[in-house]
Amino acid sequence: MDKIVALCKRRGFIFQSSEIYGGLASTYDYGHYGVLLKSNVKAQWWRAVVQERDDMVALDAAILMHPRTWEASGHLEGFTDPLVQCLGDCKRRWREDHLREAAEAEGRAGEELRCPVCGGELSEPRNFNLMFETHMGPVQEEGSRVFLRPETAQGIFVNFKNVLQFARKRPPFGIAQVGKAFRNEITPGNFIFRTREFEQMEIEFFVAPAEAREWHERWMEERMRWYTELGLRPDHLQLREHGADELSHYSSATSDIEYLFPMGWSELEGIANRGDFDLSQHAQHSGEKLEYVDSGSGERYVPHVIEPSAGADRATLAFMVDAYDEEEVEGRQRVVLRLHPRLAPVKVAVLPLVNKDGQPERARAVYEALRGRMPAEYDAGGSIGKRYRRQDEIGTPWGVTIDHQTMENGTVTLRDRDSLEQSRLAIAEVGAELERRLAAPWSSPKLAG
Numbered sequence: 001m002d003k004i005v006a007l008c009k010r011r012g013f014i015f016q017s018s019e020i021y022g023g024l025a026s027t028y029d030y031g032h033y034g035v036l037l038k039s040n041v042k043a044q045w046w047r048a049v050v051q052e053r054d055d056m057v058a059l060d061a062a063i064l065m066h067p068r069t070w071e072a073s074g075h076l077e078g079f080t081d082p083l084v085q086c087l088g089d090c091k092r093r094w095r096e097d098h099l100r101e102a103a104e105a106e107g108r109a110g111e112e113l114r115c116p117v118c119g120g121e122l123s124e125p126r127n128f129n130l131m132f133e134t135h136m137g138p139v140q141e142e143g144s145r146v147f148l149r150p151e152t153a154q155g156i157f158v159n160f161k162n163v164l165q166f167a168r169k170r171p172p173f174g175i176a177q178v179g180k181a182f183r184n185e186i187t188p189g190n191f192i193f194r195t196r197e198f199e200q201m202e203i204e205f206f207v208a209p210a211e212a213r214e215w216h217e218r219w220m221e222e223r224m225r226w227y228t229e230l231g232l233r234p235d236h237l238q239l240r241e242h243g244a245d246e247l248s249h250y251s252s253a254t255s256d257i258e259y260l261f262p263m264g265w266s267e268l269e270g271i272a273n274r275g276d277f278d279l280s281q282h283a284q285h286s287g288e289k290l291e292y293v294d295s296g297s298g299e300r301y302v303p304h305v306i307e308p309s310a311g312a313d314r315a316t317l318a319f320m321v322d323a324y325d326e327e328e329v330e331g332r333q334r335v336v337l338r339l340h341p342r343l344a345p346v347k348v349a350v351l352p353l354v355n356k357d358g359q360p361e362r363a364r365a366v367y368e369a370l371r372g373r374m375p376a377e378y379d380a381g382g383s384i385g386k387r388y389r390r391q392d393e394i395g396t397p398w399g400v401t402i403d404h405q406t407m408e409n410g411t412v413t414l415r416d417r418d419s420l421e422q423s424r425l426a427i428a429e430v431g432a433e434l435e436r437r438l439a440a441p442w443s444s445p446k447l448a449g
């Protein structure tokens with residue numbers, strides 16, 4: 001993880017937030033390449049769940065919602081983590097459930113939990129609500145209290161009726177949303193894995209009650225496929241079903257897609273069968289009927305909901321971790337991000353071999369012709385080796401080099417980030433060739449190694 005953090009800083013992917021003031025714990029700012037990478041992750045998600053389906057519509061709900069939403073959803077009462085504090089030397093705070101899971105994994109189930117850092121005794125667990133509170137309007141009083149949403153899902157449920165009416169959909173259909181969520185986590189950490197402000201990519205998929213189980217299975221497959229098609233190595237992914245004691249207050253069954261992060265197997269996405277919990281709760285608290293009525297048969301029911309809920313930051317981290325590689329090429333060490341080309345922040349770098357003889361002008365013209373077709377970068381600074389290494393580190397899959405031969409016959413070399421193969425082709429063919437490669441299926445070259 002330290003290597004990923006260092007690379008992110010060195011190449012301007014991700015910075016500590018408010019760094020000039022010493023930073024704010026566990027909050028991060030995305031720089032240029034980080035923004036491009038994370039927006040590619042989100043774009044690929046939109047593409048898979050909306051563009052390539054006809055049973056899904058998009059939504060972008062407000063972060064601030066009517067406070068009664070959180071009463072109905074159960075978050076006010078139940079969105080808590082069990083907090084324990086070390087009573088020994090270090091006074092650190094821990095999530096009791098995490099300590100228990102770790103103890104079980106190490107074969108110490110049933111033993112008394114102690115502080116993992118100093119071995120001190122722990123306090124009794126206290127339930128700690130994770131929602132951030134703020135106030136709306138100039139006066140801070142009970143009636144002005146609002147919350148920053150801890151998940152995007154509730155924005156979808158409260159819009160169920162609007163979508164049903166205006167999108168002309170009937171179950172099975174889904175609503176997809178990407179947006180920020182906030183949780184006052186007790187133990188944030190592991191870089192952007194667990195932060196207090198993060199982005200979620202959530203689907204609420206509404207189905208007839210009898211079909212919920214089948215759709216739960218289908219979404220697990222669908223979502224696993226999304227990660228593997230975007231290059232995550234299948235042996236670093238697993239589905240793990242929640243035990244009865246782990247289930248959230250709303251869920252009748254949940255499976256997590258887990259990725260083998262540097263700190264071990266950890267949740268990447270949760271896929272829950274939420275039953276009719278949310279729609280029924282909101283119907284009860286709001287007085288609105290939230291159900292589906294079939295206009296032909298007159299059949300009416302409260303749809304059940306399957307929820308694939310992913311983190312955009314966590315997915316971005318997983319893609320970076322999976323892509324990170326170091327190797328020796330001709331006696332020199334190189335760091336390379338073997339990202340799926342569709343996720344790579346920059347698809348092609350255009351480089352003049354030398355900074356003279358008309359090569360920079362020619363390279364700029366090639367770059368300007370390419371950048372309308374895909375994210376491209378022009379780089380003339382430093383030795384060619386240094387420029388390749390910079391592009392390798394940000395995961396640019398292809399490099400186009402303009403050299404003396406280009407000036408003679410209008411051909412360029414096309415370098416592949418992973419195989420390091422160089423091929424020669426005419427300038428006029430470059431754009432189409434890169435588009436062909438971008439559309440082709442891809443799997444991680446780390447699999448072969």
Ligand code: ATP
Pocket residue numbers: 151183185192193194195196197198199200267268269270309310311312313314315
């Ligand atoms: P965890 O057990 O890791 O705290 P969770 O089970 O509470 O996660 P969910 O409520 O299922 O998480 O949220 C869905 C997804 O949102 C998670 O799989 C994760 O990708 C993302 N997510 C949740 N909390 C955070 C966080 N604090 N920082 C970054 N991403 C998060």
